[in-house]
Amino acid sequence: MSSYNRRQFLTGTAAVAAAASLPLADGRFASAAALDRALAATAARAVRVEGTTLAQVAEPAGAGPYKRLQAGPGWPLVVRDELAPRGVRRAAARDGGRTALACFVQFTDLHLADTESPVRFEYLARLVDSAHRPHETLTVRGASSLVERVNALGRGPYTGAPFSLVMATGDNTDNHERIELDWYLSVMSGGRITPSSGDPARYEGVQNSGNAEFWQPESAANDVYKARGFPRIPGFLTAAGRPFTAPGLRTPWYTTVGNHDDSVEGTLPDLGLLRSLYTGDRKLEGCDSAEAAALADALRTDPGKAVERVAHLLRTAGPVRRVTPDPRRAPFTPAEFAKAHLDPRYTGAGPAGHGFTPSAVEQGRLYYTFPVAPGVLGVSLDTTNRAGFADGSIGTAQLRWLESVLRSHSGHWYDEDGRVVRGRGADEPVVVFSHHTSTSMGNLLPDPYRPFEKRHDGGALAALLQRFPNVVAWVNGHSHENRITPHGHAVPERAFWEVNTASHIDYPQHARVIELTDNGDGTLSLFTTLVESAAPYRADAADTSEAGLAALYRELSYNDPYATPAKKLGSARDHNTELVLARPGAR
Template sequence: MPSYSRRQFVAGAAAVAAGLTLADSPYASAAARDRALATTAARAVRVAGTTLEQVATPTGPGPYVRLQAGPGWPLVVRTELAAGAAGRDDRRTALASFVQFTDLHLADTESPVRFEYLARYIDSAHRPHEALTVRGAASLVERVNSLPGGPYTGAPFSLVMATGDNTDNHELVELDWYLSVMSGGAITPSTGDLTRYEGVQNSGSADYWNPESPFQDSYKAAGFPQVPGFLSAAVRPFTATGLRTPWYTTVGNHDDSIEGTLPDLGLLNSLYTGDSKIEGVDSATAAQLADAIQHDPATAVLLLGKLLTGGGPVRHVTPDPRRAPFTPEQFAAAHLNPSYTGAGPYGHGFTQAAASSGKLYYTFPVAEGVLGISLDTTNRAGWADGSIGTAQLKWLESVLQTYSTHWYDTAGNVVRRGSQDQYVLIFSHHTSTTMGNTLPDPYHLFEARHTGGELVSLLQRYPNVLAWVNGHTHANRITPHAHAVAERSFWEINTASHVDFPQHARIIEVADNADGTLSLFTTLIESSAPYATDPADTSERGLAALYRELSYNDPYATPAAKLGGSPDHNTELLLTRPGS
């Protein structure tokens, strides 16, 4: 990507070029917010189509809350790792501009291997809007396609990176939907009998939202609407536009294990593709199974086997071999299918070697002089949280040394070697605080596993590491990883999912301020769906709007916890430039 000089400020903007500080947020009044938004607009090249302009905002008393377009979120400048000099906007040069997707969770809601009846114990087990995940992701793609580039540098996007949990239950059909959403093409978001919906939302059970029925289930008692034709519209064919920007994939735990939690040792393959779907169990059994899924995966598999032999209501669904779970090798190989090349690159980060070995970590160019490193932080032993194996950790360190002119050894001494120096951005699914799962990998039993804390320590030895970008938590959170030596500090940028509200993605821009500092601008975006909904509108745009609003009203979700605060939204993250 060529460098782009930031256009000149509008008249008078230079006086506020330093922007807002962390202490200015949250805003005590609407007037203060409006002043902050004015400053934000003055500093930006453009704000349209981002949360700098407007944000989905709840309105009305509920119990079912409608959404509307609310005021945008101003820029917050974070100076924990470096201070910015006045006038830097006029000197700024763009180094990179790209978009992060994360936790799309494209879900086969008709699959026999779903645990919807555990939603009251595990909120991700069932969502009232999950029949629309594929359409929601397609609407997010449309948003990215509508944007000409980053709001602060104006640089066009070099790529989109999806940081894991692209599928919900690592099924081949879900992977096909994900690849088709990203590359473009015809999609029928249904399995089994494609002429009808065969999931829990037409079961007549009061435990689920039955959208097409007047039956007063627990969701309708909380204000959920009746939407005639909702399920038939959700599973009808449509054509995804596909990204116009090259894209890459990072693997997540839901791309690797059963419901993102149970180890896939091939024991449930016949259940995946079979004709028996458990629709409900008694409270005691549900509590026992939920606890086992979260704490004892082996016991959970045994309990599931017992349930299928008479433990609760079992619905017969149409078998479908496309529901079979995929292996890491198949995951990589699918990305190499020419049908999914789209805007490229071929393989989207994965190579034939990855398809043969199942090693799903790799490097890729983010922009000229900026290297991306995609890690595989999943643990095939099960549980949702992650770690990395010794082989991958050693590979990572070798890559960092290859692209660094100097680094620090474990004693803090400077090591100088080589002439190739690139800025580095790390991408993974898990965060530094969700990489404590060091259970032995059943496929590499004698290989040690390493935590997020160990990874932070390693990254801090390499000054050219600017940021670690990740997902998994479904929450917006930006964390400074400070070090006593300023150039050894970096930012961790964690972005909310696109399945749970607030359904965000994030633009990230890297810029050189020509004053010994770098800026990382992070700007959240929403899908292209309208904010207002109409239960009678089951058009593509109408369904995408419902997808967002239903996610806000999910009774088991916690929107406030996932939203994050203003320091986690639209930010300028300052760093000391390595070697300065």
């Protein structure tokens, strides 16, 4: 074997391996031998797989309700050619002509959480799985461990090209607070962080309240989480809130806004009604079942009514805990969100503003263009709706702006009647970024800050993108799931891939490396490779070092009793893939 180079090995084995190692319809592999063959073919096609899920992946081990994690076999590359032109060449031929066009990383749904904030809904955890997570005191450390992984990787596994940027596709904060925004900017750019609010000398949240509905990690008393095998960890909350130094990304980074960066708990409109409660001294730690059900229903159906219920509960219900007031918990406006990115303290690896400009601050406009790589355009959209609800949409002004941007970077496109329109530019590949997915943009309520502007759903946005053959990918988050969707089967000329990646707060806590290549045969490939944080797989309850806490963050997230890790993982067809499509201008 040592006498073969990578290309020779691929040529000699890929034909046999491909036939025997393709995943089944549900994305699983028929046998361990088939998986091994697929991993061998994957390694042969890659420059380097170490440090990615191509090499190894966390997997549960042991019996009982609480599972430990360990290193499992990697996830092999799956070729998806649903959008490829007819007669596409075999993988070996594509590899021989491959030229890297772009290589970047997607972070999404970090949800850096101020768990001591008075405006949180932990008491709804049984009804709303995102209301409370047993590991959420560790979100800042978990995100920093992900940064460590990206810094260590540095390059794409298939092209070997250095990362040009990291894009965080929204829900960077959990509850729209200034202190959470400071933590996010510090994690990305580097610096000293104290992941605690209120009194820095003590934790003031539900996890030392004595309420048995929540995991009480430092207490010997039983609770519903310990009944499921959660450990007791003396000193856990103190360790979680202690200061640490985040290394920051060595790669330039950009930010896309998400609904949790825009509204109360990602769901309620920020109309200024709860501001005094955010910065006040009353934290509700429970309510009766009827009140909880009524609030959960209002969150799903009537944001205005939900705001009223939250304010009412904080003033009248119990148990209410007195916490240390903190003005840093105040919510931020869209203009303040953009302005914070322009602060020189957070420039880090750059660029200044991380996509936002002084004019964006003046207008509160959170969408922009940027270079993904030379000759590859990135477009970051704002799909949030400040009327409330978690799902999003896009306003008419932004949709028109997007169309004008795409026209200026296209050699040709289609009008609304399907006729070809010739432009003056070249067909420059375009990657679109947003927080919401095509199926989670059905929130057409009028934006209270632009009440007369029409809102448009994900179908309208997808239809616009399909009019421009140079749009190759739409990269997004929000769902907390790995899912890759082809758009435009019927007309390959107008096809693109939608790449949706799981969150970094819920298990499996993934980020994604995306490499765009020109295959030299009239096709492009998008290689999508999932990566985990730098934390050890095996957690130790006695280890509250930085690495130990990051490992606990992952293990606790897997065991969250209200989470659905199997759903969020996605299938092999949503993990490490080669997504083939026609090159713009050659379709």
